[in-house]
Amino acid sequence: EAVEVYLSLPKLLGANGENAVPVKVWLLPLTCLDSTAAKLVRQISIGLVQECQSVLEDFSDLEMRFNDALRTQTAQQFPQIGKKLKTFKQKCSQFKKVFQQTLAEKLPSIRGGGEEEAVLAEELRKTCSSPFNSKDLNEWMDCKEREISILKSYTMMKNTQIVPRKMILKKFSKQSRLCVLSSPRWEVMNRTSQLYQTTFNKHPNQTMPKIHTLQINEANKENKNITFLTVGLTNETQKGASIYLYTDGFSVNEDFEPPSKPATVTGSDINHNSVTLKISPPRFGAEDITSYSVEYWVSGEDGWKQKTASKAEEVTVSDLSAGPANEDGSFDLKCLKMRAKSMENIFVNFNKTTTKSLTKEVLRERKQPEISIENLQKQVKVGLAKLSPNTEYMFRCRAETPVGAGPANEVSGSIKTLPCSPPGKLHVESTSREISVSWEKPAELGQDVHVLSYIVEYAKQDQHVKEEDLHWEQMMAGAEKAIISGLQPETEYAVRVRIPQK
Incomplete structure (x- = not known):
């Protein structure tokens, strides 16, 4: 109806x-x-709504990260960390409240038709371009978490005490050696909303070499004269982490860089009781090196034994047996102190002419070309003596500094010394066409080593030809005597005896 x-x-x-x-x-x-009655309102685009929601969620996630960082033990041990986190958290909370207040004013106005959506879009643009945008805030927090992680690694190091304030350092001022690691310094940049930003991520290379070389702590854990501390300090002249070195209560270095392990360590000039190690300087911290220490491990025994050079460029090689030339023409040194860079080997040749009236013995020295020894910026050679024949050794080397030893680098694989020492002193007699050579048995023999034969080498002398380039003839001898026949009269010959090596 x-x-x-x-x-x-x-x-x-x-x-x-x-x-x-x-x-x-x-x-x-x-x-x-009726206030509950339906009414007509303008809808805001879903994209703007999602952007607003994303900004608020980012602030909430960041707040959780702040709280987690503040609860860490590192933040408690280093008050500076907690103070910066709390200050930054407070500023982020203030900005979040301002943003929420803006939304509370703009959203009803836009829905009621009082303002356009462009107003909300402009507010979001300002937020994203401000220092409090999500990207910058998370980067700052990433750096803080990285700093906390690094400081946590310091706290986990053995023999290291945490000092919350610089004043407490006075307690340790009487230590003979004091190595103080300061935490990274954080810059404060005055931007639109006084956002705290860090330069840590802008200068990673200034801190990472020092961080990676802190194995010096582990290498010196048994040294009672060195104390390691970690403290939060502010130094305007240094960026990032710094290592302070104190001696007898006085600061001697505010930017000490511990050495890394030597770049390379290789063995050469292997004899029956000595080995020469060629050491390349560490990549980091080479400026403060005072010497190198070499440790060797005898196969079948326990523990490392150590040999340290008194100076970086000087090595004492002693207690080596003397004798004729080795296979390569070198002569073992006996009780000889020398610079490792000035002379490598002494060469000895017994020169004979095939006449009865003329007999002479010549001692020749060949020096290595001089190498600059300003410091250890170039390769160094270190000789190791008092080794046993026919024995396997493991070698490793580390740099020494005023603080102590750095991390070690091992020679790849084991090195075995020669089975025995060279033959003993030569006795030479000559006729017009023959040279009679006799010698003593090797003074040192390795365990289970027996000499079954010798190699006698001889060559015509030529003043214009280097010794190693002479045309050497060989003959075998089953005992400590040999006769070289078929020689040319009135001719000078060089003679040497060696033991064949397997």
Whole structure:
């Protein structure tokens, strides 16, 4: 019935509206009568809504990271870390509240048609371009967490005490050696909202070499004269972590860099009781090296034995047996102190002419070309003596500094000394066409080593030809005597005897 009345209303007005009567009507929104009534509002684009939600969620995630960092033991041990985190957290909370207040004002206005969506888009643009944008905040927090992680590694080092304040350092001022590691320094940059930013990620190479070479702590854990401390300090002249070195209560170096392990260590000039190690300087911390220490491990025994050079460029080689030339023409040194860079070997040749009236013995020295010894920036050679024949050794080398020893680098694989020492002193007699040579047995023999034969070598002397380039003839001898025949009269010959090596 109501529908029928509704359909008949237009007809009742007449064909031309002649039956219509003017009526004045006032419209009133339903919300004025009932606040729960539906009302017409403008919808905000879903993209802007998601951006607003993302900004707030990022602040919430960041707040959780702040809280986790503040609860770490490292933040408790280093008050500076906790103070910076709390200050930064407070500033982020203030910015978040301002942003929420802006949303509370703008969103109803936009929905009611009072303002356009462009106003909200502009507020989001300002937030993303401000120092408090999500990318910069998370980068800052990443750096803080990295700093905490590095400091945590310091606290885990053995023999290292944590000092919360610089003043407590006075307690340790009487230590003979004091190595103080300061935490990374963080820059404060005054930007739009006083955002704290770090230079740590801008200068990683200034701190990482020092961080990676802190194995010096482990290498010197048995040294009672050295104390390692970690303290948070501020030094305007240094960026990142620094190592302070104190001696007898006085600061001697505020940017000490511990050496890394030597770049390379290789063995050469292997004899029956000595080995020469060629050492390349460490990649980091070479400036403070005072010497190198070499340790060797005898196969079948326990423990490392050590030999330390008194100076970086000087090595004492002693207690080596003397004798004729070795296979390569070198002569073992006996009780000889020398610079490792000035002379490598002494060469000895017994020169004979095939006449009865002329007999002479010549001692020749060949010096290595001089190498600059300003410091240990170049390769160094260190000789090791008092080794046993026919024995396997493991070698490792480390740099020594005023603080102590650095990490070690081992020679790849074991090195075995020669089975025995060279033959003893030569006795030579000559005729017009023959040279009679006799010699003593080797003074030192390795365990289970027996000499079954010798190699006698001889060559014509030529002043214009280097000794190693002479044409050497060989003959075998089963005992400590040999006769070299078929020689040319009035000719000078060089003779040497060696033991064949397997």
